[in-house]
Amino acid sequence: MEYVADLLAVIAAPTATDKAALLERCQPPVDGATWELPPLPARPGRPAGWRESDIAPRRRRTLSHAGTRNRFLLAIHHIELSAVDLAVLACLRASGAPAALHEDFLAIARDEARHARLLEDLLAARGLAPGDEPVHHRLWDTALACADLGEHLVAVPRFLEARGLDVSAELLPRLAQLDPAAHAVLTVIYHDEIGHVASGSRWHRWWCARQGVDGEIHFQAVVARRFPGQVPGPTPLDRPGRLQAGFTALDLAWLAEGPEIAPRG
Numbered sequence: 001m002e003y004v005a006d007l008l009a010v011i012a013a014p015t016a017t018d019k020a021a022l023l024e025r026c027q028p029p030v031d032g033a034t035w036e037l038p039p040l041p042a043r044p045g046r047p048a049g050w051r052e053s054d055i056a057p058r059r060r061r062t063l064s065h066a067g068t069r070n071r072f073l074l075a076i077h078h079i080e081l082s083a084v085d086l087a088v089l090a091c092l093r094a095s096g097a098p099a100a101l102h103e104d105f106l107a108i109a110r111d112e113a114r115h116a117r118l119l120e121d122l123l124a125a126r127g128l129a130p131g132d133e134p135v136h137h138r139l140w141d142t143a144l145a146c147a148d149l150g151e152h153l154v155a156v157p158r159f160l161e162a163r164g165l166d167v168s169a170e171l172l173p174r175l176a177q178l179d180p181a182a183h184a185v186l187t188v189i190y191h192d193e194i195g196h197v198a199s200g201s202r203w204h205r206w207w208c209a210r211q212g213v214d215g216e217i218h219f220q221a222v223v224a225r226r227f228p229g230q231v232p233g234p235t236p237l238d239r240p241g242r243l244q245a246g247f248t249a250l251d252l253a254w255l256a257e258g259p260e261i262a263p264r265g
């Protein structure tokens with residue numbers, strides 16, 4: 001199927017510019033079109049010569065030094081580049097879904113490529129380029145491990161991207177003074193990401209309704225299985241952003257207090 005081949009080509013493409021160009025060619029399938037999930041690559045495409053690290057990145061609490069900030073921006077760049085691959089993987093897993101789901105996730109993939117390119121411009125102005133630091137593929141590995149679209153929608157938009165909202169909400173006020181150029185780019189990204197998480201919440205509700213499962217219980221079960229020991233997280237919840245993005249009061253209570261399944265009342 002041409003759509004499946006086009007999606008795999010986006011994942012295999014090395015740069016945000018290449019991925020964006022190929023995304024222009026991806027036409028969403030008609031409502032309910034089905035296909036077999038193809039074999040997925042162990043690694044998404046990246047430029048030749050990039051080094052891969054398996055060392056967990058340190059959490060950077062202070063960004064007052066330019067060098068630390070630049071490494072942080074390089075790390076965010078790779079998160080955005082990986083997010084293109086993850087949004088396309090959601091499309092690959094969405095055999096049988098409405099065309100509107102594909103339109104939403106292709107739009108997210110295009111946003112992520114734009115985010116990566118905004119960061120590339122910001123880094124270039126500082127004499128830096130993606131690939132200057134080793135990259136890791138934990139996001140891809142986590143997404144690849146998901147069993148189905150429902151798990152993917154929990155793990156990627158509703159857990160990982162939503163954590164990005166928490167980090168941004170905490171960081172942006174501090175960054176405004178320290179680094180106005182980075183603040184401007186990360187503010188654009190933050191607002192777009194609320195939309196991505198909202199799409200994730202909307203399609204997760206759709207998926208749960210179709211499967212006949214409770215969305216809040218499914219969310220908790222997948223997070224507990226895929227991210228053991230990570231609830232509550234290290235950063236305070238961005239409640240305003242998460243509420244806008246479709247989290248319920250029970251979701252937020254569980255994320256703040258977890259990991260036991262919260263009683264339903």
Ligand SMILES: [Fe+2]
Nearest residue numbers: 080083112115
């Ligand atoms: Fe993004």
Ligand SMILES: [Fe+2]
Nearest residue numbers: 083161193196
């Ligand atoms: Fe995103």
